[in-house]
Amino acid sequence: MALRNFNLEKYLKDGANTYAQRANIEAMADHVSEKGFDNLVILGIGGTWAEWYPVVKVMEHYTKLPVHLENAAEIMVKTDKDFLTEKSCVVTASASGDTKEILQAVKMVKEMGIPVYGFTKNAETPLAKLLTEAVYNPCGDCEDSYLMYFMFALRLLCNRGEYEDYPRWADQMKNVHQNLVRIREEFEPRAKELAQKYAKEPYTMFVGSGVLWGETYLFSMCILEEMQWVRTKSVTSADFFHGPLELVEKDVPLFLVKGEDEYRELDERVERFAKTVTDKLEVFDTKAFDLEGIDDDFRVICSPMIITAILTERLAVHYELVTGHSLQFRRYYRQFDY
Amino acid sequence: MALRNFNLEKYLKDGANTYAQRANIEAMADHVSEKGFDNLVILGIGGTWAEWYPVVKVMEHYTKLPVHLENAAEIMVKTDKDFLTEKSCVVTASASGDTKEILQAVKMVKEMGIPVYGFTKNAETPLAKLLTEAVYNPCGDCEDSYLMYFMFALRLLCNRGEYEDYPRWADQMKNVHQNLVRIREEFEPRAKELAQKYAKEPYTMFVGSGVLWGETYLFSMCILEEMQWVRTKSVTSADFFHGPLELVEKDVPLFLVKGEDEYRELDERVERFAKTVTDKLEVFDTKAFDLEGIDDDFRVICSPMIITAILTERLAVHYELVTGHSLQFRRYYRQFDY
Structure with missing residues (x-):
């Protein structure tokens, strides 16, 4: 593809x-x-x-x-x-x-x-x-x-x-890029669809936790805010219930990054709630993607790589197409002293 | 007053x-x-x-x-x-x-x-x-x-x-509420003005750091999001420069909470930048308020009390008046199981 x-x-x-x-x-x-x-x-x-x-x-x-x-x-x-x-x-x-x-x-x-x-x-x-x-x-x-x-x-x-387990893990990482190409291909139609649906939304909420919190935060802050000038709110799955939940309405987009570590049940709580409130809930579950030639006990380690491939890289490329705003262009960052 | x-x-x-x-x-x-x-x-x-x-x-x-x-x-x-x-x-x-x-x-x-x-x-x-x-x-x-x-x-x-210093501090805390009344009175006209100017803004950015990060986060999350359903972004003064800065424009409100601890210089960097970009920069500097009967070395400890008095309490009360949305009303939080 x-x-x-x-x-x-x-x-x-x-x-x-x-x-x-x-x-x-x-x-x-x-x-x-x-x-x-x-x-x-x-x-x-x-x-x-x-x-x-x-x-x-x-x-x-x-x-x-x-x-x-x-x-x-x-x-x-x-x-x-x-x-x-x-x-x-x-x-x-x-x-x-x-x-x-x-x-x-x-x-x-x-x-x-x-x-x-x-x-x-x-x-x-x-x-x-x-x-x-x-x-x-x-x-x-x-x-x-x-x-x-x-x-x-x-x-x-x-x-x-x-x-x-380090040598077994490191040996298997030979296979990770090939997996991340296939995962990109699987996600590509959805990336296109998501960008068309959401890239011009005035505000999007990002929720994630545990091992995937860094990537949730990175996608919202370094990609959408810095590179696309899109307004976001990123919040952990635990904190979501102490404030941000009240902002969710039928037409408020909520992107939930769902991982495979012990924090998954906190993500699932957000999913249960959001499903009943917004028509614009999008779940990004690393469990939905196979990792061929990589043992299951390494999935958590690979989970941020999956999210970065599908959101930070693929989705960003499609957002750029819809917003017309190049991912390369900054007006302030590194442009002058502050 | x-x-x-x-x-x-x-x-x-x-x-x-x-x-x-x-x-x-x-x-x-x-x-x-x-x-x-x-x-x-x-x-x-x-x-x-x-x-x-x-x-x-x-x-x-x-x-x-x-x-x-x-x-x-x-x-x-x-x-x-x-x-x-x-x-x-x-x-x-x-x-x-x-x-x-x-x-x-x-x-x-x-x-x-x-x-x-x-x-x-x-x-x-x-x-x-x-x-x-x-x-x-x-x-x-x-x-x-x-x-x-x-x-x-x-x-x-x-x-x-x-x-x-504990006994000296604890003794002086007898005076803190009286100070926080006077600080409220000093701030009241500005609270009224800020609410009229910003309560209906579609998006407001909150920046703070160090000892005051908790209160910055609390005001944006527990007051504006949970109690007023106002869209916010809260970010630390350090992280501000790695994404959120690109969202600031002439008409984007940026509320900067400026403290008296060692992180103050990070807040000042945000202030220097924001001044050149938005007409809607509002700085809340605890240094602007006297604490009578309280020694200077206790100011940092009292600084979150000052911010909570002027923002979380006073400003919230005036936001409520302009938005018409009671601070008591929640549609989801504690209303049902999730």
């Missing part, structure tokens, strides 16, 4: 290049493990923060290691950061390698004498020049970020004896 | 009754301290979660104690809660005493053999019957909740030798 604005050959090549970083990523994780560390401190902002979010949620299923996911702008002003010491493993990422807040935070951490590990597109970016050790990959799609971050994080846990 | 829908006599009487709980609150904190505990686990949801938020942020300025602010619905499904043990001090609150998620979470914790301390309006509520020890107070306004929660939390820290 033809996917709008999708270069299959490039996608699979980028995916293979990302997978090919496995040895470098594992080496970086192994260096950190050999050095030893007391906690993991991850610096992110915007989309990068949101991409690390599911990695942290999954890590928490397996480890006793304290993990701190920090907003790079906030850590610059935060006074309560005793957790950040020379025994911290500090990690960050910026594909462009020039995200202002990330650069500032990395400089601050380095000045404290703490090494920083990370991911950026190549050795020439300003971030690359600051990092103690880096993996270079010009990853285009969010699933490539997820793949790299999960490889690093789960290898760290494997080295600690907390995730012995 | 006449304040719309405000019973001064009742307000000051409620405030005095709340203050009069000081001995009971301190006794409860002292019992917990005598028993000993390894961490503090707070169960909240919706407005109550948001009210505990600044208490946690302030505690973190002084203590090494691990503090977990947990969403009561999420803790029911969460698998990663090793922090919850018989050595935890578990605290909760529900003025009505019948918030469904709070009751479920407290039952679960009690079944784990862990005592739960809390706040509710009287000894007859379902919550009161579950609690190990409780403080009873039918507090009407959020500042009364803040006062009680801060008294409990800061007394705990005082007992640990981490906040020796």
